[in-house]
Amino acid sequence: MRMVNTTSASSSSSWADLQSKSESTETGLKMKEQAEQRKGGKAEPHVDNLLHLYSAKSEDDVRLTLYRDHAAWCPYCQKTLLMLLIKRVPFRVEKINMRSYGDKPKAFLDKVPNGLLPAIELDGELMTESLQIMARIEREFTGPEYKVMVPEQEFDRVNQLLGMERELFGAWCGFIFRPSMPFGVGGARGGFEATLDRIEQALGVTAGPWFLENQEHPSLVDLQFVSHVERMNASCVYWKGLNLRGNSRWKNIERWFQAFEEIPEYRATKSDYYTHVMNIPPQYGPGYEDNTAEVKEAMRIINGEGDSWRLPIQLNTNSLEPINACDVGKEEEARHEAAYKLISNSKNVARFACRGAGEAGRKQFQAPLADPYAVPNEKYVDSVDAWLRIVADAMLDGSAEPLQPSEPKKDKEIAKCLRYLRERVGVPRDMSYPAAMQFRAHLNWAIDQLD
Ligand SMILES: N[C@@H](CCC(=O)N[C@@H](CS)C(=O)NCC(=O)O)C(=O)O
Known part of the structure; x- marks a missing residue:
């Protein structure tokens, strides 16, 4: 078990050491190569890309x-x-x-x-x-170098499906952003579920997973649906206890969503439930939660209460929030991704976290987790930096075990800073969902020793 003295920053690895350690992992090496490719517009799909040359x-x-x-x-x-x-x-x-x-x-x-x-x-x-x-x-953009997203022979079906997408969106808004009817019967829930049934049927007409026949990739129609269905998956389970994923009533929708999860372009843009339930209210208004055991349980898991953001993180395709099938069993990769992202932006991350013990901004915005004018408490930067190096080290070698207290380390202000950071890890902006879960859990591992 490692003994860590956090009272002096020099006791844990330096960021330079961590960087070379990170870049010698398979994931870190690949991420470094991608960062190089990114500069020339040739990187794989990723939210950090600012140029795609194709x-x-x-x-x-x-x-x-x-x-x-x-x-x-x-x-x-x-x-x-x-x-x-x-x-x-x-x-x-x-x-x-x-x-x-x-x-x-x-x-x-x-x-x-x-x-x-x-x-x-x-x-x-x-x-x-x-x-x-x-x-x-x-x-x-027409020509052999571009994929066809709206096949001409499908115009009528495209228009019909685009209309259905607006109906689904309307039914979702009525369901999530209004209080439920007593006993959950009929009303908005019934309307939303019936609209989903029609989408289910529409997907059942084609042989492949997509809305249009003979498509090897999603069409414009699939894209028009997917970004809101992604938000429906998160919000329905969180505010209403209705889990759309893996639901036997909507098998075609599940197959369609899983087909998206196989596509790197989609995976690069996909968020997680926590990020969604935090960002949906500032955009659409508050969600109305049902007073049921399912909702309480979903909220507990998604908000990271109890054990859900604690080590060991074990995510699978049957979790309340399923991971992409291709990410199953890749905990080490997820840890290394989180470490790479932290290490490559360590100075900013440490100062950002110190807002947790600093002052709120002079101007506030609607999103409760956003506070762009917050003032970090500089007094804690060195200690937070030291703890972040410990977290990075533990994520790199997978060695997070309860630390042996070499001396009393209780420091509630540092814990506040790490908690502030933990609540603001956004997917996919900062990292992928599996990496974010590792980072959140490792931050909790550190917080538990400070609080
Ligand atoms: N009908 C528009 C809707 C776009 C929209 O509502 N955008 C929101 C964000 S989701 C927006 O830009 N709001 C102003 C802001 O939040 O800055 C579209 O399809 O592009």
Whole structure:
């Protein structure tokens, strides 16, 4: 068992040591290579990519800029991003705050006075409204280098399905953002479930997993649905105790969602339930929770209470929040991903965490976890930095066991800082879901020794 003296920063590995250790892991090495590829617009799909060249020879040939939300919360940005990735359109990305998260840069407001996201600039022409953007992208980028996202022979079915997507969205809003009827009968829940039944049938018409026949990849219709269905999965189980994943009533929808989870482009944009239930209210208003045992249990798990954010983290495809099938059994990879992300941004992360013992910002925003003008308490930076190095080390070697108290280490202020950080790990903005769970649990491991 390791003995750790956290009173002096020099007692744990330096960030430089941790960096070389991280980069010698298989995952760290791959992430470093991807960071290099990213600079040239050739990286695999990832939210950190700011340039995708695809068939373009150089950035000078890139005609399109996507403005998307910085925190990866906006469902309309997600579907537009997916359209560009799956269709393989060369594009740049500029990340802009959502209003609930902070002030928007003046340069963006000069271009888009109502501040709406997503927006694109195509050959200098600015557009908003995700569906119109996606349709324009489909018309503009034709040729063998681009995937067809709306097959012409399917126009009628596409229109019908797009109408159903709006119905599902409306039924979801009525279900989640209004109080439930007594005894849960009929009303909004029944309406939502019946709409899902119709979607289930629509998916049953095709041989493959997608909404349109003979598609080897998702079409615009699938993308139009997926970003909100992802939010439905999180919100229905959290506020209403209705688990859509693995539900035998909606097998085709499950198959469709799993088909998405096999696609790297989708996995790169996929969030987790915690991030969603924190970011949905600032965008749509509060969710109304049912007073049931299922809801209490789901909230406990998703909010990280009890053991759900504690080591050892064991996630599988049957968990309340299933992991992607391809991530099963990759706990070490997840730990190493989290360590790499922490190590490559350690100074900023330490200062950010010290907001937990600092002052709230002079201007507040609607998202309760966002506080862009918060002032960190500089007094704690060195101690928080030392604890983060311990956390990084433990994630790299998988050695997190209860520390042997070499001396009393109780420090509630440092614990507050680590807790502040733990609550703000966002997926996919900061890291993938399995990595975020490892990071949250390792932070708890440290907090338990400080609190
Ligand atoms: N109908 C629009 C809706 C876009 C939308 O509502 N965007 C929200 C974010 S999800 C937005 O930009 N709100 C302003 C903000 O939060 O900054 C679309 O499909 O693009």
